[in-house]
Amino acid sequence: MxxxxxxxxxxxxxxxxxxxxxxxxxxxxxxxxxxxxxxxxxxxxxxxxxxxxxxxxxxxxxxxxxxxxxxxxxxxxxxxxxxxxxxxxxxxxxxxxxxxxxxxxxxxxxxxxxxxxxxxxxxxxxxxxxxxxxxxxxxxxxxxxxxxxxxHEPPVTAEKIKIICKNDDLIVINKPGSIPIHPSGRYLYNTVLHILRKEHQLDSLHTINRLDRLTSGITLIAINKQKARELEEQIRSRNVRKEYVCRVLGEFPTEEIICDQPIKCVSHKLGLNSVSSDGKPSTTVFNRVHYNGHTSVVRCKPITGRTHQIRVHLQYLGYPIANDPLYNHPSAWGASKGKGGFDQETTARVIDYFMREGLGDEEKTIVINSETGEETNLTNDKETVISETNNAGERNEDETSDTPVGDEGTHYLNEDYCEECANQKFDDPLPHQLCIWLHALKYEGDGWKYETELPEWAKTDFVGDRDISVDGASIG
Incomplete structure (x- = not known):
């Protein structure tokens, strides 16, 4: 504890x-x-x-x-x-x-x-x-x-949380998209930590890398503090090699691209990040896997671990993740979709758009340190413990924000009201609202390696990218 x-x-x-x-x-x-x-x-x-x-x-x-x-x-x-x-x-x-x-x-x-x-x-x-x-x-x-x-908690996928490895010190899972790792925003029990507690009787869990709710893939969870400190130190010292796979809009170049643009959080309330000259140093290596005439599958190797790093760098390069409801939202970004970065006027307009859409109005269970910009979750109980080094200078996670944005699928309400509290009930999310085409494929350190199979959307025969939309608006 x-x-x-x-x-x-x-x-x-x-x-x-x-x-x-x-x-x-x-x-x-x-x-x-x-x-x-x-x-x-x-x-x-x-x-x-x-x-x-x-x-x-x-x-x-x-x-x-x-x-x-x-x-x-x-x-x-x-x-x-x-x-x-x-x-x-x-x-x-x-x-x-x-x-x-x-x-x-x-x-x-x-x-x-x-x-x-x-x-x-x-x-x-x-x-x-x-x-x-x-x-x-x-x-x-x-x-x-x-x-x-x-x-009322929003629904998540019924897909099982696949356990890749489990021993006395560590549990490694393949996290499905749509399930937050730990409590935040509207989610408490519909989270990885509490599902593991309920279905596998696992307590005192320490999250190491915490993916966004919509991101899937390798998630490391230590079962004791000693293992948590060990893995966190490896990540902080950049001795852990990470590989992601994503599907982006357009024909990604065949040559390797290294994006080393600094990243800054432009809205803590929204969890919105952007390339900025006064941001933190950030580096991602990209390699195209294949292109089907509409979208490209790309392997991503983040060298640093900034919040939304892969998503932000891809947006900056002009190849946003094809179904990204935040960084490829047509109504918010317009025709340029943030390619090449954006100025303060665009930043203000985008923030205003998402605020008007209701993103950021949830009662947050997150504390954001006003000096460091780091976030700490307070909804952990006596047995479920968040990683102890959340405020380290080098973040342990690549894609997490722990803020309402990233929960873009939680605002779909129907016309039915709860008889108990008169609140609107949640509509069942549609399949395309349950995940983003970004997957943590591999994590590897000194003497250990964990890898998942490719998700269906990353395979060559995938055809679900022909009609991509967010809130009814085409983003293709």
Whole structure:
């Protein structure tokens, strides 16, 4: 169990199992910060020890079921807890929730039959300092806010998580596309770590390389801290050779291409990255495998490990991954699709587009360090431990962002509403929304190597690239 601590910044929201009930009161009672921190075991310098987080993931209670070739989770109740953010001070509780947590419909907060009274606030689902309050309650510095929700997780593929190797120290899997590795955004139980816990009774898991939800392939998970440190040190010192395969739009050149353009995160909230002169040094080696007249299959060897490195470098070269809903989105990027990089005006326009589409509005369970830009996940319980060196200078993962973008398929809602909470239910995602054509094919270190077979979309007889679209818009 890790004893490391993670700073909680101004954007942190802590997700915990609901264990208490609130009692309405006519008077505003301001629980002392000391008492709240004592109850939550949070020190005065706002540091949270992972081992002290409540047992938020009772894997025995989770109910998976399978429908339409998808894995689904039966909805359940959870509670978010946070202290007032600086930007919330002086605003009403209703204003904060209706403007900053737009993943919930206005009907969730506002009850038409009760003079614009917010239903969730009135019934005590949202509390301040453990007390039920009115919708016009003004938030003050260090107010403690809770939000008990009926949580609906988006469906993921029903494809089995194939175990390539398992011993006393390590488990290596071939991760299917659509399944996040660890809890983030809307996903908690529909994640690799909790599926492994449920189906293979594997606890105390330490993720080493963490692929994006839509990316498939080799994923290394240590079963003890010593193995985790060993592999993380190998990756940090660049003694691990990685090879990916992808399918890109157009005819990729036959000669080897080395892209060494620096990469910078241009929006932490969206997880959007771009080639930038003031970015971090980044190098990827590309070699074409074959071309079918429409798309090319390319082998990619990332020398560094920046977030979205392969996707960003391919976009810069003018050969974006053909079904990439982020870096090859036609409505966001326009005709150039980001080839050769883009200026500040284009960056602002793209960010605005994705924000208007709702990407980034989910209640995040991620902390982003404002100084380093690194991310730490707070939804790990006593038994499921995230890698201890997340904030190392050289990131351990090539394609992960842990932010709502990358979860581009989670916003497909139907017209059916949950009777329990009045939220819209998720539509079943279509097959093309379950993966991106990017696959971690091989990881190799000193004395070890793990490799998967080629995915179907990377083979020469694949014809599924003839009609590629995102949200109904052709990206071919």
């Amino acid at each position: 890790s004893s490391d601590t993670s700073s909680i910044d101004d954007n942190a929201i802590i997700l915990v199992k609901d264990t208490t009930s609130t009692v309405p009161s006519k008077h505003r009672y301001h629980t002392s910060e000391h008492e709240i921190r004592k109850k939550l075991r949070i020190s005065s310098n706002k540091q949270l020890n992972r081992k002290d987080i409540s047992d938020i993931c009772n894997i025995e209670e989770v109910e998976y079921y399978f429908e339409n070739d998808l894995r689904k989770v039966k909805p359940y109740y959870y509670e978010y807890r946070t202290f007032t953010k600086k930007r919330w001070i002086g605003r009403t509780i209703l204003d904060v929730f209706t403007t900053e947590f737009r993943d919930r419909s206005p009907q969730y907060y506002v009850h038409k039959e009760h003079d614009d009274m917010a239903r969730a606030i009135k019934r005590g689902s949202i509390t301040v300092n453990n007390q039920t309050v009115s919708t016009d309650t003004i938030l003050r510095n260090q107010d403690f806010i809770t939000h008990k929700i009926h949580r």
